[in-house]
Amino acid sequence: MHSSDGKKAAKVLILFLIAAALLLVLLDLMLYPCTFMRNDIHAVTSEQQDLVILGTSNGKMDLDPDRIAGSVVRDGEPLRSGHNLCVGGEYPVDAYYITKLMAAENKPKLIVFEVDPGYFATEKEPGNNYLLFHHEFPLSLAKLQYFADAMRNCDIRSALFAPYEYSLLYEIPRVKETLTRKLTGDYDISYFKGKAQEYHENGFIERYPVEEENFASYDGFTFEGNEENLRRNTAYLSKLIAYCRAQDIDILAAVMPLPDVTLDRDPEQFALAWEYFDAFFAEEGVDFYNFNTDYYNAYPHSTDLFADYDGHMNGDSARAFSQVFGHIIR
Amino acid sequence: MSLVSIMFSVFVTVALLLYYLLPRKAQSAVLFGMSVLFYLSYGIQPVLFLVFAVGVTYTAAVRMGALYEAAGNEEDRRAAMASAKKSSRRILIIAMLLNFGMLAFLKYTNFFIDNINGVLSAGLPHLKLLLPLGISYYTFQSVGYLLDVYWQRSRCENNLFRLALFLVFFPYMVQGPISRYGQLAGQLYENHDFDWANIHRGLLRILWGLFKMMVLAEWASVYREAIFADPDGLAGIALFGVLLYTVELYGNFSGGIDIVLGVASMFSIRMEENFRQPFFSVSITDFWQRWHITQGSWMRDYVFYPLTLSGFMKKFGKKTKKAFGKKVGRTIPVCLANLIVFFLVGVWHGPTWGNIGWGIYNGVIIAFSVLMENRYKIWKKALHINDKSKGWHLFMILRTFALINISWYFDCVTSLSKALKMMRYSVTAFDPSLFLTIPAGKLGTDFTPYALGILLGGCLILFCVSLWKERGADPEADVLKAPVALQVLLFLLLLLAVLALGPQSAGRGFIYAQF
Amino acid sequence: MREKILEILEDLIPDEEIEGRTGLVEDRILSSFTILNLISEIYDELDIEIPVEDVVPENFDSLDAIVAVVEKYQQV
Numbered sequence: 001m002h003s004s005d006g007k008k009a010a011k012v013l014i015l016f017l018i019a020a021a022l023l024l025v026l027l028d029l030m031l032y033p034c035t036f037m038r039n040d041i042h043a044v045t046s047e048q049q050d051l052v053i054l055g056t057s058n059g060k061m062d063l064d065p066d067r068i069a070g071s072v073v074r075d076g077e078p079l080r081s082g083h084n085l086c087v088g089g090e091y092p093v094d095a096y097y098i099t100k101l102m103a104a105e106n107k108p109k110l111i112v113f114e115v116d117p118g119y120f121a122t123e124k125e126p127g128n129n130y131l132l133f134h135h136e137f138p139l140s141l142a143k144l145q146y147f148a149d150a151m152r153n154c155d156i157r158s159a160l161f162a163p164y165e166y167s168l169l170y171e172i173p174r175v176k177e178t179l180t181r182k183l184t185g186d187y188d189i190s191y192f193k194g195k196a197q198e199y200h201e202n203g204f205i206e207r208y209p210v211e212e213e214n215f216a217s218y219d220g221f222t223f224e225g226n227e228e229n230l231r232r233n234t235a236y237l238s239k240l241i242a243y244c245r246a247q248d249i250d251i252l253a254a255v256m257p258l259p260d261v262t263l264d265r266d267p268e269q270f271a272l273a274w275e276y277f278d279a280f281f282a283e284e285g286v287d288f289y290n291f292n293t294d295y296y297n298a299y300p301h302s303t304d305l306f307a308d309y310d311g312h313m314n315g316d317s318a319r320a321f322s323q324v325f326g327h328i329i330r
Numbered sequence: 331m332s333l334v335s336i337m338f339s340v341f342v343t344v345a346l347l348l349y350y351l352l353p354r355k356a357q358s359a360v361l362f363g364m365s366v367l368f369y370l371s372y373g374i375q376p377v378l379f380l381v382f383a384v385g386v387t388y389t390a391a392v393r394m395g396a397l398y399e400a401a402g403n404e405e406d407r408r409a410a411m412a413s414a415k416k417s418s419r420r421i422l423i424i425a426m427l428l429n430f431g432m433l434a435f436l437k438y439t440n441f442f443i444d445n446i447n448g449v450l451s452a453g454l455p456h457l458k459l460l461l462p463l464g465i466s467y468y469t470f471q472s473v474g475y476l477l478d479v480y481w482q483r484s485r486c487e488n489n490l491f492r493l494a495l496f497l498v499f500f501p502y503m504v505q506g507p508i509s510r511y512g513q514l515a516g517q518l519y520e521n522h523d524f525d526w527a528n529i530h531r532g533l534l535r536i537l538w539g540l541f542k543m544m545v546l547a548e549w550a551s552v553y554r555e556a557i558f559a560d561p562d563g564l565a566g567i568a569l570f571g572v573l574l575y576t577v578e579l580y581g582n583f584s585g586g587i588d589i590v591l592g593v594a595s596m597f598s599i600r601m602e603e604n605f606r607q608p609f610f611s612v613s614i615t616d617f618w619q620r621w622h623i624t625q626g627s628w629m630r631d632y633v634f635y636p637l638t639l640s641g642f643m644k645k646f647g648k649k650t651k652k653a654f655g656k657k658v659g660r661t662i663p664v665c666l667a668n669l670i671v672f673f674l675v676g677v678w679h680g681p682t683w684g685n686i687g688w689g690i691y692n693g694v695i696i697a698f699s700v701l702m703e704n705r706y707k708i709w710k711k712a713l714h715i716n717d718k719s720k721g722w723h724l725f726m727i728l729r730t731f732a733l734i735n736i737s738w739y740f741d742c743v744t745s746l747s748k749a750l751k752m753m754r755y756s757v758t759a760f761d762p763s764l765f766l767t768i769p770a771g772k773l774g775t776d777f778t779p780y781a782l783g784i785l786l787g788g789c790l791i792l793f794c795v796s797l798w799k800e801r802g803a804d805p806e807a808d809v810l811k812a813p814v815a816l817q818v819l820l821f822l823l824l825l826l827a828v829l830a831l832g833p834q835s836a837g838r839g840f841i842y843a844q845f
Numbered sequence: 846m847r848e849k850i851l852e853i854l855e856d857l858i859p860d861e862e863i864e865g866r867t868g869l870v871e872d873r874i875l876s877s878f879t880i881l882n883l884i885s886e887i888y889d890e891l892d893i894e895i896p897v898e899d900v901v902p903e904n905f906d907s908l909d910a911i912v913a914v915v916e917k918y919q920q921v
Contacts (some may be wrong), residue, residue: 015814619873634877
């Protein structure tokens with residue numbers, strides 16, 4: 001009796017494991033949406049990008065690589081191509097593993113790391129913000145290392161079923177479209193054109209202009225009192241810098257211009273942040289361009305150039321700023 | 331490493347592979363090695379406390395064992411045994427003081443500092459004490475084992491490695507259950523053949539536990555937190571606040587135990603059950619034999635019995651018998667001991683006055699019902715109530731459920747005034763439509779009907795399974811009798827529910843990335 | 846001895862048939878409170894003291910088991 005139970009149990013378990021694996025792959029294909037990060041990672045792994053911009057939503061909306069690459073010279077020639085790989089929710093840990101991934105596929109010549117001091121003072125939430133990147137990584141050593149380092153404490157849902165991050169928001173009507181796009185390798189960017197913004201082939205997101213009375217509410221900026229987060233995030237930035245050195249990739253850091261109204265709201269907090277990063281990058285020996293202090297006058301800070309108090313620029317302003325930026329970091 | 335983390339799954343898988351692929355002789359070494367590794371993943375410092383507990387317990391037990399053995403060889407065995415017991419008692423007391431002292435120091439020092447500060451406004455700073463993982467569980471197991479050796483119920487373990495394995499065995503570290511040396515230890519050193527049926531049984535139980543934890547408890551927690559955060563605004567559903575707390579607590583705790591027991595069963599090890607359909611209890615006494623069973627039975631065997639049968643209580647009993655007559659008089663010391671036990675259970679749950687109040691509440695109800703037992707019988711007769719009837723049984727279940735839910739108010743509400751307010755709202759206001767104003771976690775109110783549907787459906791499934799078990803079924807064994815295709819389907823559905831139906835973990839940042 | 850213990854038990858749990866059955870503890874017929882009352886009664890009526898180390902389920906699971914443990918302490 002015992003052995004027949006065992007045989008039956010074996011049959012059930014083996015069939016279950018096979019069926020579960022197939023089902024999970026299929027559901028992932030059908031339910032996990034095609035994000036623009038899928039395009040971004042595809043762009044930097046399938047083609048050589050001389051310039052890659054890493055950072056947060058401010059970098060995503062303020063820096064158009066096409067307006068920067070041409071004026072920047074490395075190894076005696078101007079950079080030919082560039083991609084903006086910033087996104088809201090990208091922390092130094094993500095930037096570090098994205099760089100590892102790129103170094104193994106198509107190594108960039110220059111990395112611009114856009115610093116948003118607010119990120120350094122906060123803790124990255126587990127789960128979805130890792131999957132946003134991890135899910136798009138092609139199978140690689142970097143993918144495994146990223147998983148082992150960042151995702152091991154996430155719960156099993158994140159590991160086995162990435163669409164869980166959209167729990168109850170599963171886009172059932174779009175299943176066919178999602179599946180087709182993934183299976184045919186469709187990276188068409190027209191899907192990403194929204195009412196407020198537009199994604200471009202080079203990763204740059206163009207924000208449409210917003211009148212100040214329609215700006216989203218803003219909570220202010222706090223930097224101090226988060227030493228543990230600061231330590232953890234900065235440690236990954238140090239690792240990123242060391243890795244770039246070892247891989248012979250040039251890296252520089254920059255803080256995007258913020259509106260004067262924003263800077264004037266919490267001047268002490270910003271002063272602390274600038275002081276911290278000045279010291280950090282000086283010690284690391286990395287060029288640091290802060291457009292709110294040393295390079296304050298390089299680009300205006302009037303509210304009409306921005307789409308919100310967080311300092312995301314509107315498209316025209318971003319293009320103009322990118323031109324200036326390219327010129328300065330030459 | 332939480333029970334639901336990816337790391338834990340990977341860890342268990344690796345441990346299982348080593349356990350069954352290496353020669354069978356190595357099985358207990360694999361368990362020991364993996365348990366140490368598991369514990370080390372929490373840092374070095376917690377390991378030091380564990381080593382201390384193992385060292386104290388081992389040394390004390392071996393010395394007591396040696397005393398008894400020597401006495402057994404004496405000519406006047408009886409006198410020698412009595413004197414060995416006397417010497418053992420000293421060893422036992424020292425070992426218990428060291429074990430409990432460590433636990434009490436780590437767990438209660440800051441509580442006392444708070445209270446001293448509160449009374450004297452002394453402004454003493456908190457000590458930076460972190461409670462090492464599982465310290466309550468291994469302390470209780472250590473002390474239980476020491477008492478068993480002292481009472482000569484258990485042979486003392488002369489092999490340090492074997493005793494250590496009993497105390498570090500990794501599955502119980504996170505949530506219990508508290509095991510007895512006699513029940514568990516032997517299984518840890520035996521060699522086990524690989525049996526698919528054990529894996530089947532274990533996996534089914536783990537999936538069920540995950541469902542209870544990640545779907546039921548998580549959704550219940552979303553709505554419970556909202557109700558507790560705004561008791562005035564949501565007065566009309568205050569009643570549901572505490573009911574949801576029941577779902578959350580039971581789902582989380584018993585689900586975790588399901589995972590632990592499922593993991594153990596994959597290693598062909600059977601651990602004691604910790605829950606037995608607690609919400610079918612007909613009295614608070616019954617509830618405590620069905621809820622956190624291993625703690626209850628530990629308290630019964632190692633605190634309640636020894637306390638009641640102690641010399642002091644016997645003397646006290648003689649006096650009460652004289653004063654109140656035989657029947658009531660002999661019950662009073664038992665009730666007093668019972669109150670002390672529940673006070674301790676409350677204290678163990680966490681050093682807050684709420685927990686202590688909760689413990690005493692349980693103790694008082696039980697003591698009261700014991701003292702009133704005969705009176706109840708007379709009343710029932712007078713009212714022509716047939717206490718064997720189904721209706722009466724159902725009434726008792728509902729009454730007990732209500733008493734339990736009232737007790738949670740102490741446990742989960744931060745202040746007494748808030749608890750009383752919520753109790754008042756529970757009976758004075760009723761407007762379930764208020765649920766629709768609570769967002770489904772990060773998803774907003776549009777999703778509330780779905781979330782409530784999942785929650786309700788899950789509770790219904792939980793109820794059916796409980797009813798099935800209450801009628802004597804063993805679901806894990808019964809499922810194996812079903813056709814293969816049906817079983818595979820059941821496993822798949824459970825897995826999908828666990829993965830796809832829980833509340834979202836993080837904010838909408840991700841959603842925005844998609845436009 | 847046996848009759849006396851049976852008498853005490855019948856007094857403590859009047860509604861249950863005790864003679865000849867086992868599983869008194871396992872089937873929750875004897876609660877921990879009743880066991881303690883039983884020990885107290887045995888002490889009062891028979892002057893026999895059952896120490897705590899012998900208060901284990903096996904010793905109270907049937908009338909025979911209870912009689913056996915009582916007799917053990919009667920001899921000493």
